[in-house]
Amino acid sequence: MNLRTFKHGIHPADGKALSANEAIRDFRPTGEMVYPLNQHIGAPAQPVVAVGDPVLVGQTLAQPGGFVSAAICSAASGTVKAIELRRTVSGKEALSIVIENDGQYTPMPGVGERRDYTALSGQQILDIIRDAGIVGQGGAGFPTHVKLTMKEGVQPETIILNAAECEPYLTSDYRLLIEKTDRVLEGLQVVLQIFPQAQAVIGIEANKPEAIRLLTEKTAALPHISVQVLKTKYPQGGERMLIHAVTGRDIHSGKLPIDAGCVVLNVSTVMSIRAAVCRGIPQIAAIMTVTGEGAASPCNVSVPVGTSHRELLAFAGGLKGEPEKLISGGPLMGVAMVSLDVPVLKTSSAILAMPEDEVARWEPTACIRCGRCLRACPEFLVPPMMAHAADNGDLGAFEKVNGMECIECGCCTYVCPAKRRLTQSFRTAKTAVNAKRRAAAAKK
Template identity: 55%
Template sequence: MSLGTFKGGAHPYEGKVLSENCAIEELRFDGEYIFPLSQHIGAPAKACVQVGDTVLAGQVIAEAGGFISANVLSSVSGTVKAIEPRMQVSGFPVMSVVVESDGRFETVEGYGQKRDIDALSKDEIRDIVKAAGIVGIGGAGFPTAVKLMPKNDDAIDYFIANGSECEPYLTSDYRLMLEEGERIVGGVKICLGLFPNAKGIIAIEDNKPEAIKHMQELVKSEPRISVMQLKTKYPEGGERQLINAVTGRYINSSMLPADAGCIVHNVATLLAIYDAVAESKPLIEKTITVTGDAVATPKNVRVRLGSSYKKILDACGGLKTEANKFICGGPMMGQALYELDCPVTKPSSALCAFAHDEVAENPTTPCIRCGRCVAACPEHLVPPMLVKAANADDMEGFEKIGGMECMECGTCSYVCPARRPLTQTFKQARKKVAALRKIKAAEEKQRKEHEEAAKKEAEKKAEEMKKNETGKEVPSWR
């Protein structure tokens, strides 16, 4: 069987051995749970509870603030203690609902009630997913319901379940496939019901043979679903690379996967879809990996959203050696933490604690133009040229040579022998270009409004003049 893959990429140390054989453990804590109103891509949700209100697990505490947005649900029962900015993994405080747990984890009425999937209409399924607050929990945080609503359901011919888990050290998706495989397949089946022409493909990197075997066994009797092995390479699980590996199609930054007839969901998201649709369990918990060479006992744990990373780390035995770097997510795309007392959010996938900070230990040296970044870039970009443009503040040039196609996967920085902060430079430049685009759009809008107003004014004047002319009394001498 040939392995699906893409051109470029790198092979960072996988590190999955630390936690891949640890069965998922459930962790529950007392005390505060923090629910940021913005833990997805799109508009922040709007809080719909007051300080002092009692809430139940599974209750909506903030409603989606727009089309691209998502509900936020309480994961515990208790009292709303505060609605105020709290520190996030991003390093910034974000407006959050703080719930003091009563320790009983009482759920809303109807929680866990089985539903007959076949009896549900497409719209009902989408509404359930939307109400359940599900977003892409593989890391992107894009509202799932929006992804399930392409322009044309019939035009989707591939539905891809992303089980590649190419990010080093992470094993939560792997454990979910082994332990919750049936429900993941159930999630795929629910989604295939929405897209009548789609083939369901569960894509898994070949460094997870157990998961491949298990999932193959589970889809044996499913004519529309198959398992595809992918070459183990970072970033095989990036949406664009994954679609390319599975279908041979290419999508760029201005396209949605649906434009190429594809929809991609992480296996953990599919599990959440199944739970919400088939079992009336909205998204209130999440499986994450706690790992790294500084963690006493690396584990895969199922925790309630809003739990503090600090408590989770303590529950994993704390640190066995001094840690210099904490990362929320994996080492390639994760966010470094300077404060551990941050809540688990929907896109969180891991907490890594490392004794060494490879970034600080590897000082930057001059670029020798070795071309490793060019060979490794999965988007076929030329990082040294982009850096030159970005450093010269030449945003037009940056865009022209494809800067906005960069997906910040970090492969170029990883392979660089001169340890240059390439990805970091591109992140900044891309933000700048996006901001400039916004400014330009606003100016354009303003200009148009001005023009329109002027036009209206002119029309009004012309009309008045006409009126005046017709209404004018004819001088008697004429």
């Protein structure tokens, strides 16, 4: 088979066997639901409900706070209990709408009703996606309607469905691909309805043979959709790596996928588009994997957005012993959680319970200049030079050695025999450079 990929990258133990065979279970929590207003890239959403208001499933709680922003809809029915600061997954506090969940899950009229997408225009579909508050579920949470809104005269050639799921342990996309294959493909066709000239390519890693078989079989009769099997390698699902593997075109930090003629969408995102356009259901659920060697019974769950991680974990069978680390997301790019009392976001993908924290086991030591990081970096960067600049606070030098191209995938840090915390240094330096750039732009 012709396996495409990118250069460099790593092969960590994938841990997917823990949960890959567990069918997605539906979960209807009864506890309070919390909706931070900034769970996407761009301006925070603006609340359109007030404390005391009754809400129904699918009801808009907050509308976009600008063009690059996203609406937020309720996943439960009940009443608005508070609009206040609440701790989020990242550990920071954010203004959030809190819903007292009545446990009834009474839907808004129209939610769940069938709609024929073929009768809709591209603009009508974009409006539905915007109102449904759909954001990219690959991690960043970029508003999908913004991604799909093209400049005058620009049309994508390739819609790439990111089915790589290269993060170890995560299996939610895989489950969707094998359980809801038809819906995923219908979602892709909805996107193709917006861009009739485009071809859709499903980029999927070779370690998912069952999904590849189903997709290949079901796309045989669909002329605009094809399957591209990719080598199993992290970070194959990184946007730039995926575009390279599928089209052979390369973009850097100053460019967008559309500059390579591409729009890249995650499996869950396409599922959300399908649910919004074909069933009138806004983005109110996250498909999550509750897993790790510290999870009592690893599984995949369809979780209403806003659910407390603590309630989700209890539903999923709880923990096996005391984990040293709890991660929201995968082991390479996920966020370590301070507390389980934080809400599930639209971009949430997993709870990973690690019995042992490998980071704590190793103290960073001197760089031996072995060069393994250079051979792992999918961006062809020189991590030791970046770290030297970053650790000395020399932001100019950091930019000069292409530091801003770092995608924070963690490959360099994973392979480093000296156990240096490279990605952490780069993240700090990138944040500082971005702050400097914003300050400079504000002055002008």
